[in-house]
Amino acid sequence: MRIALAIGTFFILLIHGIVFYDQFFHRWERNQTAYFDQARAMAKSDAERAALSDRKPRIEQIVVSNFGETRVDRCTTCHIASDDPRFSTYAEPLKTHPYSIAMGDVQKNGKWERRHKFSEFGCTVCHDGQGRGLEPKYSHGEDEYWPDPLLGHTTQDSWRKDYAPKLKGKEYLEANCAQCHTDPGFAGTATVEKGRKLFFATNCYGCHRIEGLSDGTIGPDLTEVGKKWKLDYLWGRIADPRAILATSIMPKFNLKDDEIKALVIFLKSRKGRNFAETEIQRYKVKLTGGAELVQATIKPVEIKPAEMLKQGEKLILDRACTACHKLGARDGGIAPDLSFEGSIKDEQWISAHFKNPKSTMPDSIMPTFRFTDDEFKAMTAYLVSLKTAPALTNGEATYKALCLRCHGDKGDGNGPIAIHLDPFPRDLTKAGFMNSKSDTRLVNSIRNGVAGTSMPAWGKMLDEEQAKGVLAYIQTAFTKEPRRELKARQIPEKNPIAMSAESVARGEAQFVNRCAGCHGKKADGKGPNSLDIQPKPRNLRNARFVDSVDDRRLFEAILYGVQGTAMPSWIDYGLNNNDVGDLVNFIRAINQKPKGGQNAGTNQ
Numbered sequence: 001m002r003i004a005l006a007i008g009t010f011f012i013l014l015i016h017g018i019v020f021y022d023q024f025f026h027r028w029e030r031n032q033t034a035y036f037d038q039a040r041a042m043a044k045s046d047a048e049r050a051a052l053s054d055r056k057p058r059i060e061q062i063v064v065s066n067f068g069e070t071r072v073d074r075c076t077t078c079h080i081a082s083d084d085p086r087f088s089t090y091a092e093p094l095k096t097h098p099y100s101i102a103m104g105d106v107q108k109n110g111k112w113e114r115r116h117k118f119s120e121f122g123c124t125v126c127h128d129g130q131g132r133g134l135e136p137k138y139s140h141g142e143d144e145y146w147p148d149p150l151l152g153h154t155t156q157d158s159w160r161k162d163y164a165p166k167l168k169g170k171e172y173l174e175a176n177c178a179q180c181h182t183d184p185g186f187a188g189t190a191t192v193e194k195g196r197k198l199f200f201a202t203n204c205y206g207c208h209r210i211e212g213l214s215d216g217t218i219g220p221d222l223t224e225v226g227k228k229w230k231l232d233y234l235w236g237r238i239a240d241p242r243a244i245l246a247t248s249i250m251p252k253f254n255l256k257d258d259e260i261k262a263l264v265i266f267l268k269s270r271k272g273r274n275f276a277e278t279e280i281q282r283y284k285v286k287l288t289g290g291a292e293l294v295q296a297t298i299k300p301v302e303i304k305p306a307e308m309l310k311q312g313e314k315l316i317l318d319r320a321c322t323a324c325h326k327l328g329a330r331d332g333g334i335a336p337d338l339s340f341e342g343s344i345k346d347e348q349w350i351s352a353h354f355k356n357p358k359s360t361m362p363d364s365i366m367p368t369f370r371f372t373d374d375e376f377k378a379m380t381a382y383l384v385s386l387k388t389a390p391a392l393t394n395g396e397a398t399y400k401a402l403c404l405r406c407h408g409d410k411g412d413g414n415g416p417i418a419i420h421l422d423p424f425p426r427d428l429t430k431a432g433f434m435n436s437k438s439d440t441r442l443v444n445s446i447r448n449g450v451a452g453t454s455m456p457a458w459g460k461m462l463d464e465e466q467a468k469g470v471l472a473y474i475q476t477a478f479t480k481e482p483r484r485e486l487k488a489r490q491i492p493e494k495n496p497i498a499m500s501a502e503s504v505a506r507g508e509a510q511f512v513n514r515c516a517g518c519h520g521k522k523a524d525g526k527g528p529n530s531l532d533i534q535p536k537p538r539n540l541r542n543a544r545f546v547d548s549v550d551d552r553r554l555f556e557a558i559l560y561g562v563q564g565t566a567m568p569s570w571i572d573y574g575l576n577n578n579d580v581g582d583l584v585n586f587i588r589a590i591n592q593k594p595k596g597g598q599n600a601g602t603n604q
Helices: 002-024 027-042 046-054 170-177 187-201 231-239 257-268 279-288 291-297 305-318 347-355 373-384 395-407 439-448 464-479 501-514 528-532 543-548 551-560 577-589
Strands: 062-064 071-073 106-108 111-113
Touching: 027 046, 170 187, 170 257, 187 257, 231 257, 305 373, 347 373, 395 464, 439 464, 501 577, 551 577
Parallel strands: none
Antiparallel strands: 062 071, 106 111
16 A cells, blocks of 8 residues: 555656746746757857856847737747757757858858848748747647648648648648748749649639639639638649539549649748838739730730641640540540530530530539630630541440440439539439420430530531430440430420419419429529439529520429429419419519520520
């Protein structure tokens, strides 16, 4: 018993001793004492040794007010030898801060002179971290709640373990160097420049806005992205967008780790304000909206009529269309195949889609680019010229060449690019849908396409017999149920209710009460129930689609539902032809042809 008590007392005293030591003999004091001892041993004169003998451990502090918000840096409390060249071979924290010619350091008479003196710039302006902290965990920002951990050196426990090793390296410091050094050719920010070029080469600028650099409108504004987000989030959003945000429409680009790193460092450098810019420069950028700077990077090309096709091909490649689309051997794996676009779309459609994708496909995620009219003409001319069809020897070969990219190798609508298409490709395994439609309807969809969607008209490449052949293959390979005779349905060929303000008002009331849960109050297919439905509810503001279908088809879908989807048979819930007539008038009314404007739809 006495032995146990003695051992317990010993451990209690030991713990108290450790706590006492840590409280009254801080690590930074031990670091400074070690430095003074080593420096005295290196001293070459009695005066130098005497000066070092007089120094006692103390908290070193630098107040920096010349760069953004006032910073208080105590980093040199531990890194006390950072400006002493004699400690270049020592381990941290007693190590000389490296000199860098790229960052403006120079050597004169055998001695280095820093361009960025610690007394003027401090440390956190370049390194980030918590400048007031006096323990590594806090000063380096290992605490997951600290917004700016030490760039390139510290990863937080909450960061994904597979990403963390990739987020270390001195090149990450370039993100802060770029707060002042904005020259694209500056040697000290080579990785930032690589990321900036990738931002344009992979067409990020088409979706995202960065003040003074790009003016995209589809994705989030990235002007202050480097201030808002940590490195792990930026890496994750680029490497696998949906792993961070399940509802993201951002494509997963096929990028290598070094390319992702360059983009991360570039984005981390975007903090909303550049210390090197004057207020006049910032004001000029706001006036132009960044458009002129996009053109400064994506330089306009003078199109020569005799070389239009060749220049169009080069523009398609140079402007990174294949970062998303397939074209021959190149494949971004995100968007439709352009290899035989001239056999699918005409010049008018391609030109309109280039200038404003939503004018031809209202739910397209393709951005609007600021190319010149002549460039659009050249790119259109080149795509129109692509009319060489792949070998279509039978129904299976036709499906694999033309349909698989969207509908998938299992025919279930989960093709390689399906996730980026709205509406989602049809699930051809759903016998309820396939066997509720006539052969004529299905063959017509194959040959004439579905307006306002990604389903193209294959009629220029497939004759009626070939279309029937691919339909037969789909029925055998995917639907796997024999065709059956369709039941006769009492459906009016024309809407029995005349279009009027009163009918539209009644239709709107019916729509809000019965349809908005799925189709949304705006009728855009984004109702609260739509999150759990596949395929998604139809966007009834897709004017190209609505104008392409007749009254009979709308009546049939509303009265009898759409088999294989969540669209119910409303005749079972008491709707009659007059009710449906009012609904159809409401849907037609909200799809009136627009008067114009950059984002207006066109219904030629």
